[in-house]
Amino acid sequence: MVLSSTVIASGLRFNALRCYGRSLAPQLQSPRHSFARSFSLISSTSPLNRRLGQSYFVLPTRSYTKPAEQTSELAAQATTAEHVTGAATEAITAAEGVTDIVDAASIGDVATPSIAEQTADLIPAALQYGDMAAMGLASWTPAGIIQWSMELINVSTGLPWFYTLIAGSLFWRIILVPVAIKGLQNSARLLPLQPQILASQEEMKKIRESGDKLALQKHALKMRKMYKDAGVSLGASALAPFAQLPVALGLFFGVRKMCQLPVPQLQQSGLEFLPDLTVPDPYMVLPLALCAAVNLQIVVGAKELNMKERPEMGHIMNGLRFLSVAGIWVMAGLPSGLMVSLLTTAIATTVQSLALQWAPLRRYFGIPIVSESVRGRLPSPLQTVHYLTDMYKQRVAEAAAMQKRQTKPKRR
Known part of the structure; x- marks a missing residue:
């Protein structure tokens, strides 16, 4: 059962990142130069970022949560079915725990550490004119x-x-x-x-x-x-x-x-x-x-x-x-x-x-x-x-x- 709950949690994380992966791409914004090209791999702590006075990583503020009715439905099934075995009760409890994790954490909290870790290992894009x-x-x-x-x-x-x-x-x-x-x-x-x-x-x-x-x-x-x-x-x-x-x-x-x-x-x-x-x-x-x-x-x-x-x-x-x-x-x-x-x-x-x-x-x-x-x-x-x-x-x-x-x- 521990393995089943781990698979469920992993699937929810993967689907959330896949749905919002494109909107999480870091963008270079320069208010002084309209022709500035997007650099895909510049840390937000760089000297240029501090000089411009804004963050390079533009992340969405939307959150990914599971509908509340699904949670209540699972809870009703768990209370009315008295013949459910102990194994089924553990599965429901694991599912509720996964739902609570998804409800409590926004997509920014989940995705931001992974984006920061990936940018440290990638190579900056080639320089272009301008x-x-x-x-x-x-x-x-x-x-x-x-x-x-x-x-x-x-x-x-x-x-x-x-x-x-x-x-x-x-x-x-x-x-x-x-x-x-x-x-x-x-x-x-x-x-x-x-x-x-x-x-x-x-x-x-x-x-x-x-x-x-x-x-x-x-x-x-x-x-x-x-x-x-x-x-x-x-x-x-x-x-x-x-x-x-x-x-x-x-x-x-x-x-x-x-x-x-x-x-x-x-x-x-x-x-x-x-x-x-x-x-x-x-x-x-x-x-x-x-x-x-x-x-x-x-x-x-x-x-x-x-x-x-x-x-x-x-x-x-x-x-x-x-x-x-x-x-x-x-x-x-x-x-x-x-x-x-x-x-x-x-x-x-x-x-x-x-x-x-x-x-x-x-x-x-x-x-x-x-x-x-x-x-x-x-x-x-x-x-x-x-x-x-x-x-x-x-x-x-x-x-x-x-x-x-x-x-x-x-x-x-």
């Missing part, structure tokens, strides 16, 4: 434009998100190639002129101290003519860093915001060893690889600097190398998706620098080939330590000499 805007990500800021480009790449190609982040980072690196070539042309043309530029800067400093405005104007015209004869565009040299900065910052902040679970699809990267791109790399492989890539990028890019007349540039590069090693623990807390984007950008920049140092390619783009004797070499970390120590001692000596001159008594 979903980024529905999540409040895509906009006309640098980060928003980069997020929109990631959506276009993912929707149009169907790539997993691991490869989508790589393709998007490479795309924006390719966009900046003309800017990098123009900046490299100017810097290569300025390298042989570094001694004259340093001498002109010292001369301009003396003229400013003298206060001769006419001599200052003449010297400025002289410098402009020197740059023009060398084929150097001062405007392009000044704008090159400002053109690359919005893209670099946009990639960092745009991808980081995507990984902070506005985009649930990033939890399915498409790779077994890195399944979730919204969490840090537990094996520390990506932070170590990024540190190595940044150091290689600095070593390769330092070949384009003039460290013979400007030795401080080499020590600045060594300082950046030290910061990259010290920043491993900071990078270990960043999402894996952001680390994949940064690692792709660092590797692409290194490959670009190596390619633009190839003599045939430099001649094709009109980049002067400068000998290594003019550039100098990157100092070792020990040389940088000695340089900083000597500079500190020099500053201390200068401060002591200035204090001695100020405290020296004046002769009457």
Whole structure:
């Protein structure tokens, strides 16, 4: 009899869920974006749900109860039939217990736990065009434009998100190639002129101290003519860093915001060893690889600097190398998706620098080939330590000499 009552209860539950199964489907509702597509698998506790201020699960308030007359009929039969055996009495009692359970519990109380348990194990639907805007990500800021480009790449190609982040980072690196070539042309043309530029800067400093405005104007015209004869565009040299900065910052902040679970699809990267791109790399492989890539990028890019007349540039590069090693623990807390984007950008920049140092390619783009004797070499970390120590001692000596001159008594 226990088995019979269990079968009855199971049948009632199954029929109730089957009748109301379609009306229990979770819907994504966005009051700000009418074109938002329904996500079938987003938890009601997500950051986007809290931002919109409403629940994603729209459940019906109807209840499923057994008619009262059926209950009373069963009770009448049980009281008037005195010849019923003890087994029949147990069956009626079990049926009344099942009816009471169905009458007491609404369909929402029965179905809600099962829906919540099922959504935790299912995979979010694939991203479609317009979903980024529905999540409040895509906009006309640098980060928003980069997020929109990631959506276009993912929707149009169907790539997993691991490869989508790589393709998007490479795309924006390719966009900046003309800017990098123009900046490299100017810097290569300025390298042989570094001694004259340093001498002109010292001369301009003396003229400013003298206060001769006419001599200052003449010297400025002289410098402009020197740059023009060398084929150097001062405007392009000044704008090159400002053109690359919005893209670099946009990639960092745009991808980081995507990984902070506005985009649930990033939890399915498409790779077994890195399944979730919204969490840090537990094996520390990506932070170590990024540190190595940044150091290689600095070593390769330092070949384009003039460290013979400007030795401080080499020590600045060594300082950046030290910061990259010290920043491993900071990078270990960043999402894996952001680390994949940064690692792709660092590797692409290194490959670009190596390619633009190839003599045939430099001649094709009109980049002067400068000998290594003019550039100098990157100092070792020990040389940088000695340089900083000597500079500190020099500053201390200068401060002591200035204090001695100020405290020296004046002769009457």
